[in-house]
Amino acid sequence: MKVSIYRYNPETDREPWMQDYEVDTGGKDLMVLDVLALIKDRDSSLTYRRSCREGVCGSDGMNINGKNGLACITPLSEVAPGVLEGKKPLVVRPLPGLPVIRDLAVDMTMFYNQYEKVKPYLINETPAPAIERLQTPEDRAKIDGLYECILCACCSTSCPSFWWNPEKFLGPAALLQSYRFLADSRDQATTERLGHLDDPFSLFRCRGIMNCVSVCPKGLNPTKAIGHIRSMLLERAV
Amino acid sequence: MSIRTVTFDAVIVGGGGAGMRASLQLAQSGFKTALISKVFPTRSHTVSAQGGITCAIASSDPNDDWRWHMYDTVKGSDYIGDQDAVEYMCSVGPEAVFELEHMGLPFSRTEEGRIYQRPFGGQSKNYGEGGQAARTCAAADRTGHALLHTLYQQNVKHNTQFYSEWLAVELVKNAQGQVCGVIALCIETGEVVFFKSKATVFATGGAGRIYASTTNALINTGDGMGMALRAGVPAQDIEMWQFHPTGIYGAGTLVTEGCRGEGGYLINKDGERFMERYAPNAKDLAGRDVVARSMMMEILDGRGCGPNGDHVLLKLDHLGEEVLHSRLPGICELSKTFAHVDPVKAPVPVVPTCHYMMGGIPANIHGQALRLSAGHDGDDQIIDGLFAVGEVACVSVHGANRLGGNSLLDLVVFGRAAGLHIEDALRQGMTQAEPSTDDIDQAMARMRRWNESDKGDSVTDLRKELQQTMQNHFGVFRKGDLMAEGVKKLADLRERIAGAHLTDKSNAFNTARIEALELDNLLEVAEATAIAAEGRTESRGAHSRYDFPDRDDENWLCHSIYDPLTKQLGKRAVNFAPKTVDTFQPKVRTY
Numbered sequence: 065m066k067v068s069i070y071r072y073n074p075e076t077d078r079e080p081w082m083q084d085y086e087v088d089t090g091g092k093d094l095m096v097l098d099v100l101a102l103i104k105d106r107d108s109s110l111t112y113r114r115s116c117r118e119g120v121c122g123s124d125g126m127n128i129n130g131k132n133g134l135a136c137i138t139p140l141s142e143v144a145p146g147v148l149e150g151k152k153p154l155v156v157r158p159l160p161g162l163p164v165i166r167d168l169a170v171d172m173t174m175f176y177n178q179y180e181k182v183k184p185y186l187i188n189e190t191p192a193p194a195i196e197r198l199q200t201p202e203d204r205a206k207i208d209g210l211y212e213c214i215l216c217a218c219c220s221t222s223c224p225s226f227w228w229n230p231e232k233f234l235g236p237a238a239l240l241q242s243y244r245f246l247a248d249s250r251d252q253a254t255t256e257r258l259g260h261l262d263d264p265f266s267l268f269r270c271r272g273i274m275n276c277v278s279v280c281p282k283g284l285n286p287t288k289a290i291g292h293i294r295s296m297l298l299e300r301a302v
Numbered sequence: 303m304s305i306r307t308v309t310f311d312a313v314i315v316g317g318g319g320a321g322m323r324a325s326l327q328l329a330q331s332g333f334k335t336a337l338i339s340k341v342f343p344t345r346s347h348t349v350s351a352q353g354g355i356t357c358a359i360a361s362s363d364p365n366d367d368w369r370w371h372m373y374d375t376v377k378g379s380d381y382i383g384d385q386d387a388v389e390y391m392c393s394v395g396p397e398a399v400f401e402l403e404h405m406g407l408p409f410s411r412t413e414e415g416r417i418y419q420r421p422f423g424g425q426s427k428n429y430g431e432g433g434q435a436a437r438t439c440a441a442a443d444r445t446g447h448a449l450l451h452t453l454y455q456q457n458v459k460h461n462t463q464f465y466s467e468w469l470a471v472e473l474v475k476n477a478q479g480q481v482c483g484v485i486a487l488c489i490e491t492g493e494v495v496f497f498k499s500k501a502t503v504f505a506t507g508g509a510g511r512i513y514a515s516t517t518n519a520l521i522n523t524g525d526g527m528g529m530a531l532r533a534g535v536p537a538q539d540i541e542m543w544q545f546h547p548t549g550i551y552g553a554g555t556l557v558t559e560g561c562r563g564e565g566g567y568l569i570n571k572d573g574e575r576f577m578e579r580y581a582p583n584a585k586d587l588a589g590r591d592v593v594a595r596s597m598m599m600e601i602l603d604g605r606g607c608g609p610n611g612d613h614v615l616l617k618l619d620h621l622g623e624e625v626l627h628s629r630l631p632g633i634c635e636l637s638k639t640f641a642h643v644d645p646v647k648a649p650v651p652v653v654p655t656c657h658y659m660m661g662g663i664p665a666n667i668h669g670q671a672l673r674l675s676a677g678h679d680g681d682d683q684i685i686d687g688l689f690a691v692g693e694v695a696c697v698s699v700h701g702a703n704r705l706g707g708n709s710l711l712d713l714v715v716f717g718r719a720a721g722l723h724i725e726d727a728l729r730q731g732m733t734q735a736e737p738s739t740d741d742i743d744q745a746m747a748r749m750r751r752w753n754e755s756d757k758g759d760s761v762t763d764l765r766k767e768l769q770q771t772m773q774n775h776f777g778v779f780r781k782g783d784l785m786a787e788g789v790k791k792l793a794d795l796r797e798r799i800a801g802a803h804l805t806d807k808s809n810a811f812n813t814a815r816i817e818a819l820e821l822d823n824l825l826e827v828a829e830a831t832a833i834a835a836e837g838r839t840e841s842r843g844a845h846s847r848y849d850f851p852d853r854d855d856e857n858w859l860c861h862s863i864y865d866p867l868t869k870q871l872g873k874r875a876v877n878f879a880p881k882t883v884d885t886f887q888p889k890v891r892t893y
Contacts, residue, residue: 073808073810074810075808075809075810076808104762105762108760108761108762108805108806108814108817109805109806109808109814111811111812111813112813113341113345114520115341115345115346115347115519115520115521116345116347116349116350116519116520117519117520117555118350118553118555118556118636118639118640119635119636119639120349120350120444120447120632121341121344121345121346121347121349121350121519122344122345123341123342123345137639139639165490165810165811166810166811167811169811171490172342176342180458183459184455184458185405185406185455185456185458185459186404186405186406186455188404192400192404194400195359195400195416196359196399196400196403196404196409196416196417197403197404198414198415198416199411199415200411200415201410201411201412201413201415204408204409204410204411207408211408211441211448211451212444212447214344214349214447215342215344245406248406248408250406251406
């Protein structure tokens with residue numbers, strides 16, 4: 065099959081280019097990461113991040129035939145019709161909207177800064193009991209679908225609002241994280257958290273485009289979380 | 303050659319659970335601390351831990367007792383776990399777990415609002431007399447992810463100084479053998495820097511990638527153990543590798559023991575629940591070494607599944623969709639992705655897969671690295687400036703076989719303990735060991751070697767050959783002659799790796815260079831494993847030999863100590879003197 069990969073080495077390339085590789089997959093429905101590894105066996109200069117190779121560490125977010133996803137859990141058969149059969153090329157590019165360091169590795173500083181801005185940690189000033197803080201299964205269920213985020217950046221880098229205003233709009237991943245703590249019955253910083261989001265950009269730049277939902281490899285729904293925060297902000301206002 | 307030097311009170315190498323628990327302790331204390339991690343911390347392998355963290359917090363059973371947990375752990379270790387260390391881990395455990403909850407870890411809950419605990423292998427009540435216990439605290443089947451992210455969040459809160467995507471390359475030690483810090487490489491720019499520090503803490507994890515088939519992340523290349531061995535630090539019980547019973551056949555990805563804890567069981571090609579024959583009481587929840595061996599026996603006796611009869615099946619469908627989706631959602635996802643099987647409808651094909659390194663850098667309960675003083679059966683000697691916590695350390699709480707759920711406990715208990723100890727030592731005026739220019743230069747030799755290489759075998763080919771050698775010669779069942787052959791192959795590989803070629807010499811995000819440096823570490827750990835495995839002439843825990851099928855307490859109720867300088871195997875006494883409970887005497891180990 066034909067694989068077309070975005071290449072850029074800051075030491076030798078003046079601008080990025082696409083390199084085509086012919087890869088023999090033996091007709092197997094490999095993961096995209098396996099295909100990249102086959103290429104790297106021959107061309108050690110090909111650069112990408114990877115770690116767990118099972119979709120939980122969030123290292124290998126990339127743009128695969130136009131859609132953001134994790135290379136390690138995206139089988140060729142799910143990329144696009146014809147890719148597995150070799151009728152259409154596999155096209156791999158770095159996540160859009162972030163500066164490229166080299167090939168498929170992007171500089172994620174901006175993404176991590178957004179995460180840190182929402183104070184992504186439990187705030188509870190009450191002295192802790194000798195055992196755990198109690199939480200009902202119902203309250204615990206409220207953070208299902210929120211705490212599972214792996215910080216792969218597939219969502220934020222697929223979001224047009226993030227592309228336009230990465231400095232001011234927090235992006236879906238950070239907002240999902242913010243709601244993870246707003247929804248946690250053990251957290252006491254609701255007022256403070258909402259206060260930090262109550263401006264025209266941080267949260268309200270979300271236009272409900274829902275690219276984040278369609279690309280999230282963990283099946284999470286940042287748009288819904290953003291909706292919940294909006295409601296909390298509105299309730300606070302009245 | 304002079305390089306930039308940065309100075310810290312403590313440098314922690316590794317951003318998994320153990321490293322981030324240690325860094326959190328030190329960040330809170332205000333000492334100047336750096337955490338070096340070759341990946342962004344939440345990409346560390348702790349994130350893959352599924353089933354939970356075992357600890358007697360008395361939620362599922364109000365009468366639970368940490369001493370029962372200690373008994374299980376000592377028995378699970380096949381009696382070469384150090385009883386003072388196991389005592390410390392099991393007794394301090396509840397405090398360390400409650401702290402995690404207070405930090406925000408989203409544990410699953412019981413109706414009473416307490417932390418949910420599930421049964422895991424090798425767990426009992428009342429010192430093996432009271433039946434199966436449920437002692438593993440869980441956040442669904444994503445406990446490692448929840449734990450790692452919580453620790454990262456707390457480190458963000460307390461302003462830990464992270465050096466993310468920096469690879470520690472070599473220890474710097476001086477003529478007195480004191481550790482002065484590490485040389486590390488910035489992956490993004492290629493800059494090499496000397497991190498000078500009073501305390502250097504290795505929290506670098508395991509090295510499962512020495513095997514061709516492993517549940518471990520691609521980053522688990524034994525970097526800390528490799529650096530230690532090159533610096534002359536010994537490896538303890540390094541022959542002890544855990545093969546997890548349920549790696550997904552073909553892919554190697556893990557499905558948690560929690561599947562069996564929730565009621566799943568293994569079947570052979572006849573649909574028989576074969577563990578009833580091997581472990582009549584605990585059945586599928588016997589120790590991992592016992593279950594893995596039983597599976598291999600089924601396969602070798604021709605009762606394996608599939609066209610090649612080379613795996614067995616994990617049956618889960620009888621648990622029902624609701625239990626599977628609420629308790630094991632991650633497993634459902636992984637099975638569909640990697641085995642093309644929906645556990646709600648069909649059993650999952652599984653095979654024992656390399657999972658965990660019980661051995662490592664010998665360390666005490668404060669994380670201080672140890673070597674034996676000169677002479678046979680020498681006393682423990684503390685290595686100034688060096689600490690080891692988590693999987694790279696051998697404290698030893700796991701002995702010859704780790705119990706499920708004990709690795710996450712090990713991480714937080716000993717990461718915390720090392721942090722507390724270093725904090726105290728710094729307050730009392732711990733001094734900086736000074737290296738000479740030559741000492742630093744020596745630590746750069748390996749980087750130079752790769753940078754100057756202009757011919758030789760490819761890193762990828764050598765890595766694959768090494769992994770296949772370990773897979774074929776040092777697997778679940780071992781045999782003297784086969785291992786001797788493996789040792790020879792590794793000696794040959796050592797020569798070829800010393801002359802191997804790094805083709806890409808660029809600086810920016812050069813992952814080819816990282817893989818080359820990792821290969822050196824894989825080789826160190828593989829060779830130590832091979833020589834120690836050949837040397838331990840008995841079967842104990844995970845180390846199972848056809849030619850020495852029995853446990854030999856007369857000669858081998860002890861740790862093995864591999865000395866990298868002489869490549870000889872020595873012995874070190876196991877601790878049988880816990881402080882607050884009676885010694886657990888070695889017994890025949892049955893489940």
